Amino acid sequence: MNQNTTGQMPYRLVKQVRGNEVLRKSFMELAMKTFSLNFRRWCEDGYWTERYIPYVLADGDRVIANVSVNRMDMLWRGQAKQYIQIGTVMTDEAYRGKGLSKFLIETVLHDWKDRCDAIYLFANRTVLDFYPKFGFVKAVEHQQSFSLAPQPGDFQKLDMQNERHRQLLLDCYHLANPYSQFQMVSNDGLLMFYCTGFMKDCVFYSQQHNAVVVAQQEGDALYCHDVFGTPRISLQNLLAQAAGEQTRRVILGFSATEDLGRLEAVCEEDDKLFVYGAKENLFCQEKIMFPFLSHA
Secondary structure, three states, rough: OOOEOOOEEEEEEEHHHOOOHHHHHHHHHHHHHHOOOOHHHHOOOOOOOEEEEEEEEEEEEEEEEEEEEEEEEEOOOEEEEEEEEEEEEOOOHHHHHOOHHHHHHHHHHHHHHHOOOEEEEOHHHOOOOOOOOHHHEOOOOEEEEOOOOOOOOOEEOOOOOOOOHHHHHHHOOOOOOOOOOEEEOHHHHHHHHHHHOOOOOEEEEEEEOOEEEEEEEEOEEEEEEEEEEEEOHHHHHHHHHHHOOOOOEEEOOOEEEEOOEEEOOOOOOOOOOEEEEEOOHHHHHOOOOOOOHHHO
């Protein structure tokens, strides 16, 4: 069911606004106002799929609150997992303090807790006390880094406005990340949200290795968010060829299959990971992280 009344709550619950032009536009306006998130081009390019499901409350034709369900296919050491990531939690300023987010989160948990292996979200510092009320527990992610010396290679930046280049990225993405023990698969929409949006200048392709590296250079550090394709060399050698001349170290945005160097707890003040306690929680025993490009 896509649309419901909300009992005593005087607002309309709609479970997906992608096909409703009026509510979709209102949802996008609220996302821009709240988070400066621009969904328009992403939607127009056809990357908004059934995997991204906003649960909205509407006052007439105006979206006043939202909690989005992101259906995530994950691979954990080759084993398929069905995860749900909660995101884009927002309420219009004029409607705050009415329990709208609480209602939407409880609705999402009711709908999805028995249909997945795990439910999780990333929270900023202002709401760290909010999510434990629903059974979410804090989890610690661990990130790998290692020293690196640049080497010659044939990596070239892809133009994300070029259809052929976008297809190159997708072709390599569909081959997965051969170096990752925990990765997101079959989610072209979320990948392209990043790679055609604010990370459009961070996508590099090697014809020699049939590999895409999504990475940013910051000073002497190469932040490698993900790797896709069928390279036949070590991750260190591949990234050495993708690195800028000033690179001295690499920080990975995914959990590599092998121990490459330092492994440290992620200490970001924002984007704290919470996992629903009634479902699977790999982070209790494993020192891993959700791939950076899987954050929704």
